[in-house]
Amino acid sequence: MSVNAREWVWENSASRGNARLVLLSLADRVPDDQCVAWASLTSLMRRTNASRNAVRAAITALSDAGELEVLDDYEGPQHSTVYRLPRTAAWLAKVASVRKDDPDAYVEPLTDTDSVPEVEGERLRKHSIWPKAGAESDPRRQDLPRSESAPPRQNLTPPRGSIRPPSGSEPDPQNRSEPKVNRKYSSSSAAGLTSATNWQVDDTSLSWAQQQGHLTRLGEDGLQAADAKWRHHRSAWSPRSAAAWAADWRSWIAREHNPAPQRPNLYALPGGTPAPQAGMTRADAHMAALLAAVDEPTGTE
Incomplete structure (x- = not known):
């Protein structure tokens, strides 16, 4: 689930700088569609390489x-702070609702009218997130000392069988589907997944591009160029289902700008040289570029 949360931050968040790093760090810890995760200030400082005040x-x-x-009413292990990504939770809820009957359905961008689902406290407990002491829903429990890298509360085992990470290591992910290293819970091993390079644009996506006016706006060449650019940027992404690639491709095409007119090569030198000559100073290269621009035909000769 943290994959979807991170993708929403990358594609839709307006945050910048340290704020974006903090949001990505928290999205990486999201265990389910409620988009709730715990983190200490120290761990966020270490992950973002930022100061305490900056975080x-x-x-x-x-x-x-x-x-x-x-979420002031909840706390994680060692009384760590609990956070929620509300807009991300609203987006995941909207996607689930729209694609309930049609997995390939197009989901409109998130708007202010889309509501954020309520937090279900019972579901948070299995991720070591509990109501703070003194709250009406807080059950009696023994708050044993633990480090941030300790296993989740519900997975405690007898001392002779316990396995703890080495001191100073990064804590395990809060959701089993997002391991730090590939293992049996990795979703990339599921059947029916493909890479962006091998994914083929389906007829539904082409019909969508024509109905939404993107084919007219970009033209066939522009649409092909946008498709090639999308495949280049997504080539390093992990495999996913064809429906997921189709939704991402449509989102990319919707944001693609109209192709810009061909610009003259300002570095072309008089006489047909395609680039500045070797050994030229920066001033000489700039002067050659200006001369090339002056020599460009204007069509009024």
Whole structure:
């Protein structure tokens, strides 16, 4: 589930700088579609390589922008802070609702009218997130000392069979589907997945491009160029289903700009040289570029 949360941050978040790094760090810890995760300030400082004040300022900025929410009524292991990505949760809920009957259905971008689902406290407990002491829903429990890298509360085993990570290691992911290293829970081993390079544009996506006016706006050559650019940028992505690639491809095409007219090569030198000559100083190269621009035909000769 953290894959979908990270993808929403990459593609839709307006955050920048440290705020974007903090949001990505929290999205990487999201275990389910509620988009709730716990993290200590120290771990966020280590992951973002930012100072304590910078991380605090980033959290404040994200909260003011509505992309991050601090759940004051809950706490994680060692009384760590619990956060929620509300807009990400709203997007995942909208995708699930639209594609309930049709997995290939196109999902419109998130709007202010899309509601954020309520937090289900019972579901958070299996991810070591509990109501704070004193809350009405807080059950009596023994708060044993633990490090941030300790296993989740519900997975405690007898001392002779316990396996703990070495001191100073990164904590395990909060969701089993997003391991730090490929293992049996990895979703990439599922059947029916393909890479962006091997995925073929289906008739439904082509019909969508024509109905939405993108084929007219970009033209066939522009659409092919946009498709090639999309495949280049997605070539390093992990395999996923054809429906997921189709939705991502449509989102890319919808954001693609009209092809810009061909610009003259300002570095072309008089006489047909395609680039600045070797040994030219920067001033000489700039002068050659200006001369090339002056020599460009204007069509009024």
